[in-house]
Amino acid sequence: MEKKLLTKYWHDPNHKMLDGYLKNGGYTAIKKALGMEPDAVIEEAKQSKLRGRGGAGFPAGMKWSFIPKKTDKPKYVVCNADESEPGTFKDREIIHKDPHSLIEGIAICAWAVQSHTAFIYIRGEFTEEAKMLERAIQEAYDHGYLGKGICGTAFDLELILHRGAGAYICGEETGMLESLEGKKGQPRNKPPFPATEGLFQCPTVINNVETLAVMPWIVLNGGAEYAKLGTPDSTGTKLVGISGPVKRPGVYEIEMGMPLMTFINELAGGMIEGKTLGAVIPGGSSTPPLTPAQCEQAKISYESLDKLGSALGTAGIIVLPDDFSVIEAMTVIARFYADESCGQCTPCREGTGWLYKTMKRIYAGKGAAQDLQMLSHISAGMKGRTICALADAAAWPMEGFLRTFPEAFQKAVTPKQAR
């Protein structure tokens, strides 16, 4: 059922310590990479067709290849450990069980793009996780996997763990760069893109924790081997999280393309006693919901979920039981994006605010029929017009809920006597 590349040794409690990690073959991938040309490492990443695991799904190898080769500026690698898209909790698992895979993946990326300074930006609330990473980083320094001349080569690599301080928007990559520079985490206009003008105006790669942590496997086994797994558009494996009233919530590594219902019923054990499946949000709270009928057709892959009008996103599955009001669910989602908008762009600041206010009114039973048109209208006006994708991330689920559960919304705005 599970396909364990990244999670192969997670049952081993010593794997999180350097000793255990080395026994399980750790830090052989970085040694191999250091013996290759940096471009050859980028080529392996490209061949793997691995798509970034932070939500946007941009091909990782291609991103690395955008970093200019000839430049006088320093280059930076930033690992995005902000993990704050509601429903997502996979990166936390990686940090708990496999911090050295992440460090090794960062070193591979740094070598590939020839960067000597890397950062892990971890969300501020992850205090225990920051301590775990700090300990692993120290172990890596003490044994020459980080610092001056790593693995006995002439390649230097500093890795700095940087804690955020509570702001969802710092998960957006340019908000993160601003935050790393000691400023408010307000996203930047693009272009320029981080590949040319990122951290401190220097070329910067930003990758999610999972994207980087799987790199050691890709380097050791080859990109082509990775691409053999999964589907043509969704290669490899994926860490999929599942929460809500299922018997075994948690994070599982599966080969891409697994039927969604197989995942829910077999890995997660199905619904808890007395609950029936009502809807599934497949990839974090910004991805539109699926009905039980759609779930039957869905596979866990980028293309299958796109086709059903949703998205793989972060692969944080949220299962809603049929006795939970979809109006309440959408109200919670709308509140989140309204609270987290950084306020720079009018369509986002105003739009997220209106969506929340209107949803709250409908949830309180005070909605009117024209509210539904207004919700669609506001959502449409928020998409593709702002500095970052938070506005889109708020509009997608709104449009998705309206499209998927029209009866529930109609009923919610119908006066009680008339129902």
Add this chain to the structure above:
Amino acid sequence: MQLKPETKTKIKALLERYPQRQATLLPVLHLVQEDFGYLSDEVEELVAKELDIPRAAVSEVVTFYTMFYREPIGKYHIMACHNLSCTLMGAEKLIQHLEHRLGVKSKAPLGETTEDRRFTLTRVECLGACGEAPMMQINDKYHLNLTIEKIDKILEELP
């Protein structure tokens, strides 16, 4: 009021490590808040001086991030997740129970503090532990798979 000598030493080490002075601001504010409990005007001034950056740059950052406090809070800061996965697993009932038990109102981004200044009850968004919902964070620690009985026990056992 002054920064502690140990903190100043740590700040110096950060300044050596980071490529740019202002980039140390978040780690420095975390350190300083640990010493003083919250970030008053006076503390902001000290940080600005120590890093040699404008005071406005410090204030702007302090107000932007929810984990930096502009006022004193309770000894135990209870941050109850009220995002979707936790709500599905009964977070609202837990929060109501806490409000009742502590006699304060939960709010975001910073909730009320009990009169004895022992507890502050804040509502927060997803803390990235949805598989173990419902959950809360008390100061640095995550408490997972909560029930009313469990949360009562946790509160009673706090020193």
